Amino acid sequence: MTYRAPVEDYLFLLTHVVGLDQVTATDKFAEATPDMASAILTEAGRMCEDVLAPLQRAGDTHPAVLENGVVRTSPGFAEGYQAIADGGWVAISADPAYGGMGLPLCLTTAVNEMMSGACLSLQLNPLMTQGQIEALENHASDEIRQTYLPKLVSGEWCGTMNLTEAQAGSDVGALRSKAERNDDGSYSITGQKIFISWGDNDFTGNVCHLVLARLPDGGPGTKGISLFIVPKFIPDAEGNPGERNSLSVVSLEHKMGLHGSPTAVMQYDGAKGWLIGEEHDGIRCMFTMMNNARLGVGVQGIGAAEGAYQHALAYALERKQGRTPLHDGAGTILDHANVRRMMATMKADAFAARAIALANAVAIDMAHATGSSDWQARAAFLTPITKGFGTEIGINLANLGMQVHGGMGYIEETGAAQFLRDVRVTAIYEGTNGIQSMDLVGRKLADGGEAAAVLLDEIEEQAEAARQSLPDLAEPVWQATESLREATEWMVAQDNMNDRFAGSVPFLRAFARVLGGHYHLAAALAEGGDGSRTRLARFYIRALLPQYAAYLAHATLGATDLYALTEEDLGA
Amino acid sequence: MTYRAPVEDYLFLLTHVVGLDQVTATDKFAEATPDMASAILTEAGRMCEDVLAPLQRAGDTHPAVLENGVVRTSPGFAEGYQAIADGGWVAISADPAYGGMGLPLCLTTAVNEMMSGACLSLQLNPLMTQGQIEALENHASDEIRQTYLPKLVSGEWCGTMNLTEAQAGSDVGALRSKAERNDDGSYSITGQKIFISWGDNDFTGNVCHLVLARLPDGGPGTKGISLFIVPKFIPDAEGNPGERNSLSVVSLEHKMGLHGSPTAVMQYDGAKGWLIGEEHDGIRCMFTMMNNARLGVGVQGIGAAEGAYQHALAYALERKQGRTPLHDGAGTILDHANVRRMMATMKADAFAARAIALANAVAIDMAHATGSSDWQARAAFLTPITKGFGTEIGINLANLGMQVHGGMGYIEETGAAQFLRDVRVTAIYEGTNGIQSMDLVGRKLADGGEAAAVLLDEIEEQAEAARQSLPDLAEPVWQATESLREATEWMVAQDNMNDRFAGSVPFLRAFARVLGGHYHLAAALAEGGDGSRTRLARFYIRALLPQYAAYLAHATLGATDLYALTEEDLGA
Structure with missing residues (x-):
């Protein structure tokens, strides 16, 4: 399984199509020049090609498992994650005050796409952490920020999002998890959450859960919900992982794909948590983060589309069947019109979706850098389109990629089917x-x-x-x-x-x-x-x-x- | 996993839309009245609901495996197959001279769809046998017919189709398997075939392979290919399974789905075979059968679409999320416009595809009964449409069915994903x-x-x-x-x-x-x-x-x- 980072495509789109120059023209992102972008994306791309892509199959064939309450991740995932963290790729857009590079989200978007194309199941881990970092940057107290952000940004710890409950999926306001105030200013969280991506792992020093729960005086529906950070290990006075919190992984789901990413049922039994934002204002805090998370999931679809495209192209350039209309009849199946139609469709659609995602990210960057409500509105408008179209393109192109492979596409060892099985969930999670x-x-x-x-x-x-x-x-x-x-x-x-x-x-x-x-x-x-x-x-x-x-x-x-x-x- | 046979839909389509009356008006199919159709479909439907549908999950979770050269099928599949055979459902259109019912293909088509909707992986077995029966009826010698057809029609034996080789997929003319003439009028077949659906099983008394191979004097390309029947056990003088033939299952594929159907790599080492049709005329003989097999595969897609539809409908009628626009806000998700759009799309497309398939089958019946070249042309024209559209509808609707389930759709235990994984191959096999x-x-x-x-x-x-x-x-x-x-x-x-x-x-x-x-x-x-x-x-x-x-x-x-x-x- 090879993956070539489409760095040239990002650079072309950024500089010629979606307006990186506007972003660079702002004080906030003045350093994000095309040269800087090229250097960043080239280095990230190399990591995706060399380190992440080889993990893709292992994540599928050796799923994360729960053994005696401990999640054991797929072979090589710990090392892959370490490479992401060491390179600083967990959160390059994070605030430099906490160790981030303060780079625009349009570069994060390209890096996220590459990581997704190389190994979607592992990339989901830092994507969740990125969302948590954003939520904390925007809504957490100074103390929480000082404690958590540097470790999340560096990748020493990672983050999750806990919204869904069995009866509360798209209808998040139906949730039943409870929070109670403790005397020390902390809260006790009790309840069960399902579908928690990367609910646990064996390669970060801590796992920090953002959990939505309702205080006793929280009203019904979404307006009575509060947001808490609930760490697996409670930070001690020095901010190091201390006492084990009262939370556990009950089980991992058996999914159609994305086997390398453990999807947990999480149980909170009076677990200690700290409020993020104001009481009863959790949904708003969550939504800040959710918009970018939605962009991020759209980009997962595009990454998978690119991966599936490259995989199918490699096959089409190698496989010979029948007389072809080019090369004196001795060409590969790429020369057959119907295969070329499939490849052209894949390439054209991946390009379209990528441009939309990058334009979306640029709009977010401009809104951040200028405070302009017009850019804010643009970003908000494009986000559901990036998420919906990016993930649908991911599914459609992975499906086409299988078709290009013919019978081999249905055989798991080929790897084509995995793209479809893995990407399928992106049209569902983070808001269907x-x-x-x-x-x-x-x-x-x-x-x-x-x-x-x-x-x-x-x-x-x-x-x-x-x-x-x-x-x-x-x-x-x-x-x-x-x-x-x-x-x-x-x-x-x-x-x-x-x-x-x-x-x-x-x-x-x-x-x-x-x-x-x-x-x-x-x-x-x-x-x-x-x-x-x-x-x-x-x-x-x-x-x-x-x-x-x-x-x-x-x-x-x-x-x-x-x-x-x-x-x-x-x-x- | 429940399945309700859509008998009413078939009867409506047959009698009001696709013209069963024309079929009944012929001498050949005079018995196929609406009453007869109703009785047949009702009984087949009951078997599908009661016996086959409960096997669907077992086929997925307990795939067929190869142990010491022996294929062990999924739990319950032997009994399921027996029910198909006992009911006479293997081949209701087969010639009564060999134990068939001589019913029109439009009824077989409906029965095949029901079996596919209930348990696609097991249904593929009789579908292959149906093709083999047709090839033998049309092209085999009297002796071969007498020996094989009664046992194939009764389901005592089953049949497979062996076309594909590693280098010869869509380009079947590139095949390398060899046939040599023996002194006794039989042939020795040597070569390796891949992607052989139901290449072996542990519940029929014999497995009869139709194999394409090239005689020493067969020219290159498709015109030099001959067709042979190569049984696992060579029939003795009484027609009972005798000596073990020199053929073996090398391995079973690890596929995206359809796990209950063993997909074999078959090795023939001078295996004894008998010519079907004329020497070097194998492709034509194979094509006779392939047209109906293509209709059959299209119908597999429609069956899976119906199964996925019913599965999603059951969920949509049970799941509650948020205030709905009907039932004073207390309805199920079926009342949400976007879910209703998905369900309506599924139902409307399944109906369209089903109508096309039944019209196709009626055209074949009319061609058989009247010898009309117009009906023949109609049948030939509709066949690729039924195959292409039926299987694409199968994939699209299974995909939509997952989406209706939200997060649960991605969890394998729900069963929604299996429809998509199983049906995906139908767009590939039997001609992409x-x-x-x-x-x-x-x-x-x-x-x-x-x-x-x-x-x-x-x-x-x-x-x-x-x-x-x-x-x-x-x-x-x-x-x-x-x-x-x-x-x-x-x-x-x-x-x-x-x-x-x-x-x-x-x-x-x-x-x-x-x-x-x-x-x-x-x-x-x-x-x-x-x-x-x-x-x-x-x-x-x-x-x-x-x-x-x-x-x-x-x-x-x-x-x-x-x-x-x-x-x-x-x-x-």
Whole structure:
């Protein structure tokens, strides 16, 4: 299993498509020059290629196991994690005050994608820690920050997120875990959490759990929930791991994939925790972090897509079957039109999703650096699209990658199937893609569609400007954007949210398709309308972009037809 | 894991949509009345619900294993197989002269779908036997038929198909297995075959392999290949299993799914075989069988889709999360618009695919019963569509079914993931879906598009006739058909086959989408334009049918853009 870090692609996108220059122009990120970006990504890329990629199969064939209450991780994962920590790759965007590099999230995004492409199950560990660091930076007390952040940033400790309970999945407000105030200012946490990614491991000195629980005077629903940090080992006076806390791993799930990442049922029996943010304000604190975590999960999908692409390409370049239309009939299967269609689709879609994710990260960076509410709105709008489209691309491309392999794709030793099994969960966790789409057409259009309109204007401006030089690419993008604008206005006009939700997933897909066309066009323009990226853009815009129309037709149907189908009609 | 046989759906489709009456009107199938169909399907359905469905999980969790050269099948599979054999369900369409019931293939198709939905991995066994029976009925000598057919039809023995070798997958002509003539009229077969489904088992008295191999004077490519039957135990003078043949199972594959079905590497070391058909004519003999096997595999996809649908529906009807828009906010997740969208999509697509498969089977029955070349052409045209669309629907719906389950969908014990892992191979084996699409735009349009045009005429006729009564359903179907006709004519006009192949998969998808609209419209008309099936048709036609346009845009691009992308562009 080889993996080549697509560093050149990130650098091209950052410098020519998504506007790293704007980020570098801010005081906060002045150091993040293209040279710096190149150095960072090259070094991270090397680590992913040399250290992480070889762990991918071991994580699958030797899953993490629970033995006598102790999680034993997959062979090599401890060393892989150490390489991530030693390189400083756990959290390069973290505050330098706590040992971070203070680099923009767009670089973290590229690094996260590479780690995901090389070994998704291990990368999930630092991704969780990144979220925890962000939550603590934004909401924790000075004391908590001083105690936890340096060790989380360095990778000495790691972090988890504990939201879900058996009866509280998408409906997090239904949670039942309890918190009680102790006399010393700490809290006692009791309850059971499920689906806790990397709930424990045998390679970090501590595991710090962010846990949502309800105080006795917390009201019902999401507004009565508080957030706590609950460490496996309670830090002593020097901040070193001390007394074992009253929490345990009850069991690990047997999942379809991502076997290298232990997914735990966690039991808290009056475990000692410390409040993060204000009492009853836990959901808001969690949401700060969740937006970036959602970007991070979208990027997991893109990493898996890239990994699956490279894996399929290697096979297509080696496998010979039948007479081919090129190379005097003696070429590889890559020369067969249908295989080339699959490979082109994979490459074009991975590029589109990557551009969206990096643009999303740039928007977050600009919001951080400038405090601009416009950038904030842009970031918020793109996040569910990155998460939904990135993970769906991950699944679709892993599926295509298997197909390119033919019969070998179904044999586990080939490694193609693992990409699909591993990436499948990304469309589910951190808010299902359905939840993402509802966020997009609900909260993210609650401004009356202003953030969407600004984005659509930008897309049309570029398409207008490209009409002379690249008419065959610019015109379809412009047309698609007009249709998308109408659909967006239709969405905004629906007062019954259910009419929006009935088409929210196809709406998200359509928006992503059009954004993909926009960034492909930008790439073609950046190389002067002639070259490799233009050829890929042409394929995307002619072969894949047209899907937007079907999605929009579905997106704007409203809920009537759907609810006309009774439970009995559906077979209940 | 429960499974409810959708008998009512088959009977409705057979009697109101795909024309069982035409089949019953022939001498050959005069007995296949709706009452007979109902009795047959009800009984088969009961067996699937009671006996096969409980085996589904066991096949996954306790895969078939090879121990000292002997295949041990999953717990309960021997009993399950016995129930299939005892009920006569191995081959109800087989010739009564050999113990079959001589029933039309449209009934076999429904029975196969039910067995697939209940337990795909076990159903693959009789599906292989059905293919072998067909090959022997059509091409074997009297002696071979007398010896093998009664035991295959009764299920006492079973059959396999041996085409693939390591270097010969889609390119079957590259095979290297050798056959030599023996003095007694038999042949000695030597070579290694891979991906042999149900290559061995511990519950039938014999395993009969149909093997493709090349005689010393067989030319290169597919035209020099001959077909042999090579039994595990050589029948003695009384036709009972005698001497052990020189063949062995080398190993079983470790697959993504379908663990209950042992996929073998088979070694033939001068194994004794008997010629089927003429020397060097093996591919033609194999193709007779392969068409129906392709229909059978498409139906496997539909069975898995139905199983996944029922599984997801049960969960959606039980799981509560958040306030719902129905039932005063206290409903299940089925009441959430996005979940209902997923369930409606699954139901509408499964119905469309099922209708296509049954129409395909009816065409085969009519061709058999009447010898009509028109029906033959219809059957041939629909076969790659059933295979490609049926299996793709299987994958897509299993994927959606997981999504409906949220986090539980990723946990293996839930059973949702197994549908996806199991069905994934159906898009690969029996000719990958890429091969199906190339067959469709190549061989199946080699008549200048005549068979396609006749079918398109029928679709438009029905749509025309429905314009008054169901304008909102009829008009979109008519429009889509016009576009499809243009695209079909475009395909036919391409002399460079590569221009066809570049868009063959989206073309197949578009054709299936339109056919789905046609059969949904027929269903709506059959119930007078008001009722459950009309509501489902409306959802399909408004929400899903529009995809045809994007597919056709892609289908008619030709190969230029695709081959403009060089190997280097793709990252080689």
